[in-house]
Amino acid sequence: MQKQCPECGEKIVGRIDKKFCSDACxxxxxxxxxxxxxxxxxxxxxxxxxxxRILEDLNPDKKTKTSRAKLIEKGFDFNYFTSIYTTKAATxxxxxxxxGYLPLEGDYYxxxxxx
Ligand SMILES: [Zn+2]
Numbered sequence: 246m247q248k249q250c251p252e253c254g255e256k257i258v259g260r261i262d263k264k265f266c267s268d269a270c271x272x273x274x275x276x277x278x279x280x281x282x283x284x285x286x287x288x289x290x291x292x293x294x295x296x297x298r299i300l301e302d303l304n305p306d307k308k309t310k311t312s313r314a315k316l317i318e319k320g321f322d323f324n325y326f327t328s329i330y331t332t333k334a335a336t337x338x339x340x341x342x343x344x345g346y347l348p349l350e351g352d353y354y355x356x357x358x359x360x
Contacts, residue, residue: 292325293341300344304356313352 248257252270257263265271299319303311316323323339330338330345338345338357347355 289325292322293327296321296325296341297344300341300346300356304344304358307358307360309356310349311354311356313354316346316354 248263249255250257250264250266250270252265252274255266255270257266265274299316299321302319303309303315326339326341328340330340332338336347338347340359343359345357345359347357349355
């Protein structure tokens with residue numbers, strides 16, 4: 246079967262294990278993959294940092310209560326957290342580093358800071 250270069254679509258001639266038509270195509274392909282994954286990591290870190298700051302702002306005294314609306318208003322993104330902690334009673338806390346939150350009834354959240 247004729248293989249094609251994943252970068253430019255040219256047919257590949259030469260050794261059977263050759264993946265790209267040229268060094269230039271291999272380099273630009275790999276650079277793009279690396280750049281994308283770096284962007285992904287940077288964007289994720291930014292989201293986590295923002296979430297952390299919001300929790301820190303809302304919870305200056307280690308323990309408080311807030312509403313979902315307030316978190317969302319500040320730009321909190323519930324898809325980003327660093328760990329989950331489940332108590333023996335099966336209560337699930339979500340943590341962004343050492344700032345945690347626990348969903349309560351009625352769209353409220355308990356905020357806790359872990360030392
Ligand atoms: Zn190529």
